Amino acid sequence: MPFRKMHGLGNDFVIFDARSCEFSMSNCKAKSLCHRKRGIGCDQLIILRQSKTADVFMEIWNADGTRVGACGNATRCIGHLIIEEKGQRRCTIETDADILKAEKANGLIKVTMGKAKILAQDVPLAKEMNTLSVDLDLYGLPAAVCTSMGNPHVTFFMDSIPDDHFLEKMGPKIETHSLFPEYVNVAFAFLQADGSLRLRVWERGAGVTEACGTAACAAGVAAYRRQITSRRSVIELDGGRLEIEYQSDGTVMMTGPIAYSFNGEVMIND
Numbered sequence: 001m002p003f004r005k006m007h008g009l010g011n012d013f014v015i016f017d018a019r020s021c022e023f024s025m026s027n028c029k030a031k032s033l034c035h036r037k038r039g040i041g042c043d044q045l046i047i048l049r050q051s052k053t054a055d056v057f058m059e060i061w062n063a064d065g066t067r068v069g070a071c072g073n074a075t076r077c078i079g080h081l082i083i084e085e086k087g088q089r090r091c092t093i094e095t096d097a098d099i100l101k102a103e104k105a106n107g108l109i110k111v112t113m114g115k116a117k118i119l120a121q122d123v124p125l126a127k128e129m130n131t132l133s134v135d136l137d138l139y140g141l142p143a144a145v146c147t148s149m150g151n152p153h154v155t156f157f158m159d160s161i162p163d164d165h166f167l168e169k170m171g172p173k174i175e176t177h178s179l180f181p182e183y184v185n186v187a188f189a190f191l192q193a194d195g196s197l198r199l200r201v202w203e204r205g206a207g208v209t210e211a212c213g214t215a216a217c218a219a220g221v222a223a224y225r226r227q228i229t230s231r232r233s234v235i236e237l238d239g240g241r242l243e244i245e246y247q248s249d250g251t252v253m254m255t256g257p258i259a260y261s262f263n264g265e266v267m268i269n270d
């Protein structure tokens with residue numbers, strides 16, 4: 001089965017195009033393919049399928065083999081692929097969570113990531129509470145902001161940028177905290193002197209990644225709700241910068257680069 005490898009700011013994907021063939025995936029198979037030593041190696045596995053309502057359907061699997069509803073960086077990569085394939089300026093992408101739009105923007109890809117959801121039941125949180133101030137009562141962490149971008153996010157605003165040790169210690173504990181029935185993507189944000197937000201992310205089902213597009217969207221939403229930034233923000237991840245715009249109707253736009261890694265082929269055994 002041929003595959004492509006692409007990445008958005010170092011958040012990397014193995015992409016299978018199953019629009020014109022039978023190609024089933026399971027949790028176990030996805031986990032093996034994502035494995036960096038025994039598989040092809042990636043943060044997320046992406047499968048393209050035919051869509052009745054959009055130009056393409058994008059199936060997303062985390063490195064731990066779980067299927068998820070959203071992936072911002074993959075949306076830009078697939079947006080670029082479909083735009084090139086169709087020879088158009090824009091395209092639509094269906095996911096388990098929404099129908100998203102992608103367009104070319106001065107050498108970058110701009111995507112409409114749908115509406116941020118900020119009610120506790122939509123994140124989801126295990127109990128009703130104000131998502132603007134969620135205190136996990138864990139190791140003196142500040143109260144966080146919770147958001148759904150089609151997947152669940154918690155954003156902590158910190159006084160300094162956390163190092164790898166901190167991320168690896170705190171990430172799994174917060175990801176699996178009982179307040180998050182579907183687990184959660186964990187991000188730590190630090191306001192920099194130039195007004196941008198430095199963001200480090202522990203992704204649900206993937207661990208520390210170079211960048212997480214939906215976490216950047218959620219951080220932009222959270223920073224606006226906390227009155228830290230305007231509706232437009234620049235988020236600097238380990239792998240580079242994304243521009244986020246949180247529109248007044250709740251829609252979030254994300255603009256950033258994409259890159260190809262290589263093409264290959266793999267034998268898939270059921």
Ligand SMILES: N[C@@H](CCC[C@H](N)C(=O)O)C(=O)O
Nearest residue numbers: 071072073151204212213214
């Ligand atoms: N890397 C992605 C997010 C992938 C899914 C996430 N780990 C989840 O479990 O929800 C991005 O760029 O948004």
